[in-house]
Amino acid sequence: MPPTSSPTTKRLDPHTLATSALEIADAEGLDALTIRRLAQLHDVTPMALYRHFSDKDDLLAAVGDRILADIALPEPTGEPWDIQLQAVLTALVKALRPHPKAAGLTLYRILVSPDGLALAERTMELLVEGGFSTDNAAEVGRQSVCSLITLVTAEPGATEDTDPVAREDGLRAKRASLAALSPHRYPLITAAADTLICPASHDQYYGLGIDLVVAGIRGVRAGLQA
Amino acid sequence: MPPTSSPTTKRLDPHTLATSALEIADAEGLDALTIRRLAQLHDVTPMALYRHFSDKDDLLAAVGDRILADIALPEPTGEPWDIQLQAVLTALVKALRPHPKAAGLTLYRILVSPDGLALAERTMELLVEGGFSTDNAAEVGRQSVCSLITLVTAEPGATEDTDPVAREDGLRAKRASLAALSPHRYPLITAAADTLICPASHDQYYGLGIDLVVAGIRGVRAGLQA
DNA sequence: AACGGTAGGTCTACGTTGTAAACTTGTCAA
DNA sequence: TTGACAAGTTTACAACGTAGACCTACCGTT
Numbered sequence: 111m112p113p114t115s116s117p118t119t120k121r122l123d124p125h126t127l128a129t130s131a132l133e134i135a136d137a138e139g140l141d142a143l144t145i146r147r148l149a150q151l152h153d154v155t156p157m158a159l160y161r162h163f164s165d166k167d168d169l170l171a172a173v174g175d176r177i178l179a180d181i182a183l184p185e186p187t188g189e190p191w192d193i194q195l196q197a198v199l200t201a202l203v204k205a206l207r208p209h210p211k212a213a214g215l216t217l218y219r220i221l222v223s224p225d226g227l228a229l230a231e232r233t234m235e236l237l238v239e240g241g242f243s244t245d246n247a248a249e250v251g252r253q254s255v256c257s258l259i260t261l262v263t264a265e266p267g268a269t270e271d272t273d274p275v276a277r278e279d280g281l282r283a284k285r286a287s288l289a290a291l292s293p294h295r296y297p298l299i300t301a302a303a304d305t306l307i308c309p310a311s312h313d314q315y316y317g318l319g320i321d322l323v324v325a326g327i328r329g330v331r332a333g334l335q336a
Numbered sequence: 337m338p339p340t341s342s343p344t345t346k347r348l349d350p351h352t353l354a355t356s357a358l359e360i361a362d363a364e365g366l367d368a369l370t371i372r373r374l375a376q377l378h379d380v381t382p383m384a385l386y387r388h389f390s391d392k393d394d395l396l397a398a399v400g401d402r403i404l405a406d407i408a409l410p411e412p413t414g415e416p417w418d419i420q421l422q423a424v425l426t427a428l429v430k431a432l433r434p435h436p437k438a439a440g441l442t443l444y445r446i447l448v449s450p451d452g453l454a455l456a457e458r459t460m461e462l463l464v465e466g467g468f469s470t471d472n473a474a475e476v477g478r479q480s481v482c483s484l485i486t487l488v489t490a491e492p493g494a495t496e497d498t499d500p501v502a503r504e505d506g507l508r509a510k511r512a513s514l515a516a517l518s519p520h521r522y523p524l525i526t527a528a529a530d531t532l533i534c535p536a537s538h539d540q541y542y543g544l545g546i547d548l549v550v551a552g553i554r555g556v557r558a559g560l561q562a
Numbered sequence: 563a564a565c566g567g568t569a570g571g572t573c574t575a576c577g578t579t580g581t582a583a584a585c586t587t588g589t590c591a592a
Numbered sequence: 593t594t595g596a597c598a599a600g601t602t603t604a605c606a607a608c609g610t611a612g613a614c615c616t617a618c619c620g621t622t
Contacts, residue, residue, distance in 0.1 A: 370607085370608065370609085371608080371609065371610085372607080372608075372609090382608095382609085382610085383610075383611090386610075386611095391609080391610075392608095392609065392610090
């Protein structure tokens with residue numbers, strides 16, 4: 111039998127570990143992602159993981175990088191900068207959406223992981239093409255990316271439990287909390303309670319989020335040269 | 337001597353506790369805010385806190401509410417909706433800025449705490465005045481507020497250590513990490529490294545952040561009726 | 563003035579977490 | 593064959609959140 115990658119081999123590797131760590135986080139939330147849990151999943155002692163990650167933060171960083179690696183950056187086209195920017199940011203959101211509970215880990219990895227750097231560079235490139243100075247492109251790019259990451263982590267329903275019954279309970283509790291408000295003092299909030307708790311369509315939710323960011327960039331750009 | 341509020345009295349109360357909890361978080365970060373630590377600060381057994389908070393999440397929620405309570409919502413004026421909206425969002429940021437390490441706690445409290453609700457209602461009010469439907473106002477308002485909260489929690493330097501020497505070390509490490517990048521592959525990132533690590537002016541950083549959000553709202557508004 | 567209930571503290575204890583340190587062992591190069 | 597090194601194990605510890613039983617000082621009642 112071949113000595114390498116035999117099923118009996120205990121050999122772990124960081125990439126596989128990060129992937130299954132991400133699966134745990136996706137399924138049960140970041141709190142459920144513990145060293146012991148991940149070790150057990152691989153039939154290994156907890157301390158074994160420390161041969162591959164210096165500490166838990168290092169593991170979480172790897173999970174963040176793992177998510178960013180899924181970004182499929184669109185090829186440059188001849189389209190205007192803002193159209194291309196919209197496509198780039200859409201690619202970011204598309205990569206994050208499958209992992210609402212873990213997406214927050216990417217916040218601190220953008221300027222570290224290679225895929226995060228590629229995204230950042232490309233974003234700045236388009237902003238500069240649009241007329242921003244290098245420094246302004248940096249700040250605008252940063253906030254745009256951060257906003258979209260938050261858009262995913264704050265996705266209504268992301269913080270909820272995995273257990274469908276507990277999840278429904280949580281939603282009901284939130285709904286009740288809003289329904290208990292005085293419609294006299296908070297007419298708009300109570301009127302939009304359903305939308306605030308759970309948007310009609312996730313696609314629409316994300317579409318609007320990206321539109322807001324891109325429109326903001328266009329607006330600020332226009333204001334700068336005025 | 338008066339029996340109430342004598343200095344020897346051990347009586348605690350949630351408001352005082354939340355305030356000093358916030359002080360701990362501000363000074364040393366959220367990780368340093370532990371039940372035992374807060375109890376010690378009040379010369380009290382850890383379990384004493386559970387007479388005032390049902391669990392740690394409850395305490396963190398109170399800290400979030402505590403921050404939101406500092407929002408000084410501007411009085412309505414006769415100005416256009418977008419100008420007033422800018423003022424409202426500026427008031428939010430002004431309240432959050434002193435607490436970059438704890439501001440994230442407000443994310444889940446906006447639609448619960450009275451001050452968060454007041455902010456949300458007021459924001460939606462102005463958006464509706466600007467021509468948004470109630471549902472659109474809800475979604476746009478949510479993302480705007482979330483973006484600004486993230487703007488504060490992601491404030492460069494917020495995650496750094498309190499110890500000035502460790503802090504400087506952290507900054508140096510980040511700087512080195514960016515400086516180590518190939519200027520050939522990442523020309524813009526390396527060129528803007530200083531700005532990305534620490535913006536020239538925090539006032540400018542926040543000003544641009546708010547402008548981006550407001551410009552985005554205006555832009556989306558204009559697009560809706562087209 | 564005696565008394566009983568209760569709000570607000572204490573004490574002790576448990577399970578879980580991240581991880582340091584010292585050890586074993588399977589594998590491959592020389 | 594050997595011997596070094598990478599990878600996994602064992603044991604152990606300190607810190608965390610918190611359950612549960614206890615104590616006790618205070619207060620309104622009679």
